[in-house]
Amino acid sequence: MAKIILNFQIIDNKQINKDFFILDLLADTSLPEIFPGQFVQVRIEDSPGTFLRRPFSVHDIDPSNNTIKLLIQIAGNGTRALSKMKKDSFLNIILPLGNSFSIPPKNEKALLVGGGCGIAPLMYLAKYLKSNSCEFEILMGFRNKDRIIEYEEYSKLAKVYLTTEDGSEGEKGFVTNHSILLKNRYNRIYCCGPDSMMKAVAEYSHINKIHCEVSLENLMACGIGVCLCCVVNTINGNVCSCTEGPVFNINNLKW
Amino acid sequence: MVNLGINIGQLHFKNPVITASGTFGYGSEFADFFDVNRLGGIILKGTTLEPREGNPYPRMAETSSGMLNTVGLQNKGVDYFERNIYPLVSAFNTNVIVNVNGNCIEEYVELAKRINNLERISAIELNISCPNVKMGGMVFGTNPDSAREVTRAVRAVYNKSLIVKLSPNVTNIVDFAKIAEEEGADSVSLINTLLGMAIDIDTLKPSLSTVTGGLSGPAIKPVALRMVWQVAKAVRIPVIGIGGIMNADDAIEFILAGASAIQIGTASFIDPQASVKVLEGIERFLLNRGFSDISELIGYVNRK
Numbered sequence: 001m002a003k004i005i006l007n008f009q010i011i012d013n014k015q016i017n018k019d020f021f022i023l024d025l026l027a028d029t030s031l032p033e034i035f036p037g038q039f040v041q042v043r044i045e046d047s048p049g050t051f052l053r054r055p056f057s058v059h060d061i062d063p064s065n066n067t068i069k070l071l072i073q074i075a076g077n078g079t080r081a082l083s084k085m086k087k088d089s090f091l092n093i094i095l096p097l098g099n100s101f102s103i104p105p106k107n108e109k110a111l112l113v114g115g116g117c118g119i120a121p122l123m124y125l126a127k128y129l130k131s132n133s134c135e136f137e138i139l140m141g142f143r144n145k146d147r148i149i150e151y152e153e154y155s156k157l158a159k160v161y162l163t164t165e166d167g168s169e170g171e172k173g174f175v176t177n178h179s180i181l182l183k184n185r186y187n188r189i190y191c192c193g194p195d196s197m198m199k200a201v202a203e204y205s206h207i208n209k210i211h212c213e214v215s216l217e218n219l220m221a222c223g224i225g226v227c228l229c230c231v232v233n234t235i236n237g238n239v240c241s242c243t244e245g246p247v248f249n250i251n252n253l254k255w
Numbered sequence: 256m257v258n259l260g261i262n263i264g265q266l267h268f269k270n271p272v273i274t275a276s277g278t279f280g281y282g283s284e285f286a287d288f289f290d291v292n293r294l295g296g297i298i299l300k301g302t303t304l305e306p307r308e309g310n311p312y313p314r315m316a317e318t319s320s321g322m323l324n325t326v327g328l329q330n331k332g333v334d335y336f337e338r339n340i341y342p343l344v345s346a347f348n349t350n351v352i353v354n355v356n357g358n359c360i361e362e363y364v365e366l367a368k369r370i371n372n373l374e375r376i377s378a379i380e381l382n383i384s385c386p387n388v389k390m391g392g393m394v395f396g397t398n399p400d401s402a403r404e405v406t407r408a409v410r411a412v413y414n415k416s417l418i419v420k421l422s423p424n425v426t427n428i429v430d431f432a433k434i435a436e437e438e439g440a441d442s443v444s445l446i447n448t449l450l451g452m453a454i455d456i457d458t459l460k461p462s463l464s465t466v467t468g469g470l471s472g473p474a475i476k477p478v479a480l481r482m483v484w485q486v487a488k489a490v491r492i493p494v495i496g497i498g499g500i501m502n503a504d505d506a507i508e509f510i511l512a513g514a515s516a517i518q519i520g521t522a523s524f525i526d527p528q529a530s531v532k533v534l535e536g537i538e539r540f541l542l543n544r545g546f547s548d549i550s551e552l553i554g555y556v557n558r559k
Contacts (some may be wrong), residue, residue, distance in 0.1 A: 002287045003287040003288070004287065005288065005325075005527070005528070042524065043526075050317075051317055051318070051319075051320055051321060051322060051472060051473075051525070052322060052524065052525060053319050053524075053525060094527070181303035195271055218313075219312075219313055219314075219315050219316075220313065220315070221315055221322060221324070221521075221524040222278075222523070222524040222527075224276060224280075224284050224285075224527065225280060225284055226277075226279060226280035226284050226300075226523070226524070227277075227278065227311075227315070227324065227524055228277075228300075228309065228324070228326045228329050229314040229324055230312075230313070230314075230315075230325065231309065231312055231314065231329070232312065233311075233312070237308055238308050238309055238312075238329055
């Protein structure tokens, strides 16, 4: 799939809580084909100190209207500047980048596991799975009740299970503590979240012999496989997570 | 029409815009974004005799107007290069240059011999300035005796254009440029990255796995420009300017300071089309200012 550089108009910039916002972006030409799990590199022009592009997974996409959505956590100067960008201003974006999640065979049941901003790529994945008539459920973990985002949106697509670390909503603990993992049997797990969470989910999947894919969020400069900064240690040595990933089968990772 | 062509050693470049090693992969990564053949040349990712895994993650830290990296010359070695990469890069219709690295002089020599046999490789860039490897690299480029020794040894076995890439992490870079010239190098390219460091105050730890790394980007441009200016006045061989060039204006500064050609490095990470935009900008500048040949600009500030 050819990568292209496009200018997007911000048609909406919606703060969803103190830390998160969603950019709704309209491309100035037709979108290339984008698959769930792929990411984009956004140039942030008016932010002193932000030199490199910022990678974000595609949260949602509407190919018929040439729009994409990015769910972004304010994590530093670059993302803060993005959160303040005005409607109708423009962003220069390279896309589509990286590989994508696999699509499960029809008889399998999948679980989508997301933590914090790691839920970002799961919206498009969920919609994609639904349009392919795949059976799936969603498990999301947050620090506490106030940090929960996008619960209603995901609930429209599938059954959503929740954990919070303090027990203020859903079950108390981490996603791997949720009772659903003892009750239900899944054939395939897709996971994106903090490293510690992905490692715990990978371990659970490994022990229970479940196909598991994780989406990594390594620091990167270029996003196109030339700076070699975003490497992850795999059974095939160091590989770029921007081109060989961001989605990896856990069996290939040396965790 | 303006003439953008320049010569380095016996090698002709159709224009002075070259992409810097380690920022342009093997060229094909940019095929989606522009016709790579428009460039004067491309310098491929640093290559070693044996495969190298490079340094552990994290390898990158963003800094004010720049970035630190500690990739550590990750590459699959020259055997793989000959088998899998050389056939692909041979199809380019521009100068293809290999950046050559080693742990010791014997490795540099052996690798240079191997590259010498590859017809479509126009030149080598001898990397004696990588700051991110324990042995070799900058160890050679910051000691005058070893810089001389490795340049001499490689010159003896390599008969096409030899470019020596200099480290800025020295007291006087001019001394090293003169050594390269005395030992028969056709050109010097400068600067490689400046040794730097960053600390993550959230984790209370260094941002890079190797603690220190190489600083690149516009943050280093004034330092690079000063060094290019100093070196260009001191040697007769052509100088290739590198360091924080983000646009044509930056490139023109380097050319005015005495660079016969320039390399686009970190800018390609931010805009994959940066190099070709620089090329277009240089051409436009010459036209707008009534110059007919790039040579009229080279070292302009040094003329009496």
